[in-house]
Amino acid sequence: MAKRTQSATLQSLKALFDGDPKRLDRLSMDVTGIHFDWSKTHLDQDAIANFTERLAECGFEAARAKMFAGAVVNTSEDRPATHVFERGSGTGVEVDVAAARRQRMRALVDAVEAGAFGDITGILHIGIGGSLLGPHLLVDALGRGRGSFTARFVGNIDGAAFDDAIRPLDPATTLIVAVSKTFTTAETLANLSSALDWLRGAGVADPYGKVVAITASPDAAVAAGIDETRILSFGEGVGGRYSLWSAVGFSAALALGWTAMDDLLDGAAQMDKHFLTAAAATSAPVLAAFADRLYVEQCGCQTCALFAYDDRLALLMPYLQQLEMESNGKSVTAAGKPVSAPTAPVTWGGVGTDAQHAMFQLLHQGTVLVPVEFVAVRESDDEQAAERHSLLLLNAFAQGATLMSGSANDDPARAEPGNRPSTTVLLDRLDPRSLGALLAFYEHRTFTNALLCGINPFDQFGVELGKKVARNLAAGELGDLDPSTLALIARAGL
Numbered sequence: 363m364a365k366r367t368q369s370a371t372l373q374s375l376k377a378l379f380d381g382d383p384k385r386l387d388r389l390s391m392d393v394t395g396i397h398f399d400w401s402k403t404h405l406d407q408d409a410i411a412n413f414t415e416r417l418a419e420c421g422f423e424a425a426r427a428k429m430f431a432g433a434v435v436n437t438s439e440d441r442p443a444t445h446v447f448e449r450g451s452g453t454g455v456e457v458d459v460a461a462a463r464r465q466r467m468r469a470l471v472d473a474v475e476a477g478a479f480g481d482i483t484g485i486l487h488i489g490i491g492g493s494l495l496g497p498h499l500l501v502d503a504l505g506r507g508r509g510s511f512t513a514r515f516v517g518n519i520d521g522a523a524f525d526d527a528i529r530p531l532d533p534a535t536t537l538i539v540a541v542s543k544t545f546t547t548a549e550t551l552a553n554l555s556s557a558l559d560w561l562r563g564a565g566v567a568d569p570y571g572k573v574v575a576i577t578a579s580p581d582a583a584v585a586a587g588i589d590e591t592r593i594l595s596f597g598e599g600v601g602g603r604y605s606l607w608s609a610v611g612f613s614a615a616l617a618l619g620w621t622a623m624d625d626l627l628d629g630a631a632q633m634d635k636h637f638l639t640a641a642a643a644t645s646a647p648v649l650a651a652f653a654d655r656l657y658v659e660q661c662g663c664q665t666c667a668l669f670a671y672d673d674r675l676a677l678l679m680p681y682l683q684q685l686e687m688e689s690n691g692k693s694v695t696a697a698g699k700p701v702s703a704p705t706a707p708v709t710w711g712g713v714g715t716d717a718q719h720a721m722f723q724l725l726h727q728g729t730v731l732v733p734v735e736f737v738a739v740r741e742s743d744d745e746q747a748a749e750r751h752s753l754l755l756l757n758a759f760a761q762g763a764t765l766m767s768g769s770a771n772d773d774p775a776r777a778e779p780g781n782r783p784s785t786t787v788l789l790d791r792l793d794p795r796s797l798g799a800l801l802a803f804y805e806h807r808t809f810t811n812a813l814l815c816g817i818n819p820f821d822q823f824g825v826e827l828g829k830k831v832a833r834n835l836a837a838g839e840l841g842d843l844d845p846s847t848l849a850l851i852a853r854a855g856l
């Protein structure tokens with residue numbers, strides 16, 4: 363039986379390198395144009411063997427096979443998790459169902475391009491959480507300065523966010539894309555209502571005629587006034603944070619072009635193949651999850667940080683915050699028992715090199731240990747001198763090197779302890795295919811973490827209570843609120 367907790371005292375990273383000349387080879391790999399390097403983490407052969415044994419005990423192969431066969435893996439909601447089918451992976455009827463939906467989505471993209479909605483120059487994408495973060499990331503990462511549409515994204519209930527989103531758009535030539543799995547989300551319905559008012563106010567004759575709805579609840583979209591012909595649906599088994607592969611990616615497909623969408627799905631499917639076939643010690647998502655578990659369980663790390671050393675990936679961290687924290691921020695197992703070890707750490711981070719001048723002091727000298735992930739891209743896509751991109755990459759590598767090496771100094775204030783772990787993920791280039799593979803890598807890593815924790819990554823009941831209380835308060839039902847909250851409501855004059 364594999365030990366749940368291995369040695370609490372980890373060898374130093376330097377000793378690990380000194381003790382194993384093959385360490386770099388063992389702990390780095392290339393998958394679909396992405397280079398992964400875990401050699402600067404404390405994973406070693408014993409840890410990998412122990413985790414591999416534990417993974418088998420957790421029924422990893424059967425659970426993975428179930429997901430790719432469309433069987434129920436989201437047990438609390440009695441549903442499969444069908445996002446892999448949206449990119450053509452998996453087996454069974456779901457593959458064809460997803461392909462048929464994709465054809466409809468493509469037909470609507472073609473129709474918009476062919477002028478079926480009149481002259482369209484802008485897209486206002488309305489949605490929140492998983493109904494926004496994925497397409498927003500895609501457009502920001504791949505569409506800068508390209509494409510024939512100006513795409514803007516709004517999620518928040520805050521009217522200031524709406525004002526800001528519509529500022530560069532012309533209401534006469536904007537397509538509204540309202541995305542909501544449930545089509546009951548308060549923020550999305552409020553933003554849709556504001557968008558319709560905006561079009562009406564500008565004299566657009568048929569505002570509803572400019573709305574496309576994307577949802578797993580078409581009846582609710584029809585009830586909200588959207589014509590069936592302009593509704594694209596996706597399956598209940600597609601969780602919000604796993605949904606960018608489905609019709610939820612419509613705005614991105616429109617803004618980036620259908621070929622980009624196809625390539626994105628293809629890249630993700632390549633990563634699916636890798637996840638399905640590689641042995642644990644050579645599987646990128648699995649090794650990443652082993653390192654995650656090592657730091658959470660053996661070092662008590664409560665956070666992990668991701669720094670994109672590429673401005674195009676600035677939205678990767680917020681995307682992963684939802685993927686990892688909403689999936690695995692749980693305290694009970696899939697069987698409803700309290701978990702025996704901590705689950706997901708807090709995901710935080712930012713963009714390098716900006717973050718170096720704000721947060722890295724703590725990473726190098728603070729009292730908390732934070733495993734760091736650097737994500738960078740070998741090829742640049744900017745119009746500045748090539749040496750700037752070289753400097754960007756060298757900064758990322760310098761941070762990883764110095765977190766590990768540290769630096770002795772007679773003055774304790776200037777000494778850096780080192781032995782601080784980091785992972786590097788280096789894409790050859792940032793294109794739809796590599797981004798698809800990268801995001802699928804993070805999904806499978808999240809799945810593997812969940813399995814090792816014994817939790818269900820596909821539900822998110824923890825978000826419901828706050829929504830319900832906000833709804834009640836908006837309806838004037840204060841219930842038995844605490845004195846502090848009552849005072850705040852009074853103070854705000856509500």
Ligand code: F6P
Pocket residue numbers: 490491492493541542543544545546547550602603688822825
């Ligand atoms: O509040 C959390 C959540 O339910 C997410 O899981 C989801 O992605 C988001 O809200 C939006 O939900 P919907 O797509 O139903 O509007």
